[in-house]
Amino acid sequence: MKFFFNLYEGGNVIHDVVGLDLPSVEGAIRETFAVFQSIALEALLIEEEIHVNAIAIVDESGLTVQIVHLGEVLADLIRALC
Numbered sequence: 001m002k003f004f005f006n007l008y009e010g011g012n013v014i015h016d017v018v019g020l021d022l023p024s025v026e027g028a029i030r031e032t033f034a035v036f037q038s039i040a041l042e043a044l045l046i047e048e049e050i051h052v053n054a055i056a057i058v059d060e061s062g063l064t065v066q067i068v069h070l071g072e073v074l075a076d077l078i079r080a081l082c
Helices: 025-045 070-081
Strands: 002-009 012-014 054-059 064-069
Touching (some): 002 025, 025 054, 025 064, 025 070, 064 070
Antiparallel strands (some): 002 012, 002 054
16 A cells, blocks of 8 residues: 655645555554654754654545654654663
8 A cells, every 4th residue: 555654844744746655554654753763863963953843644545544743753762762
């Protein structure tokens, strides 16, 4: 199944037009956390502000199946580092 990952930056939405083929919604959520953690870690390493505040996971029918917020990812990342 194909999933798209739309980025929310402030009031703007950057629509994913390519998407990824993943086996399940759970796989798409795992992928979103991994990508979001990479974005956060990279921003911290270069001392930049994180501009993406959420990622919406959209299935191939156009249905938003999950929205992952930056706070969720940072909390998960902190738990993993402790």
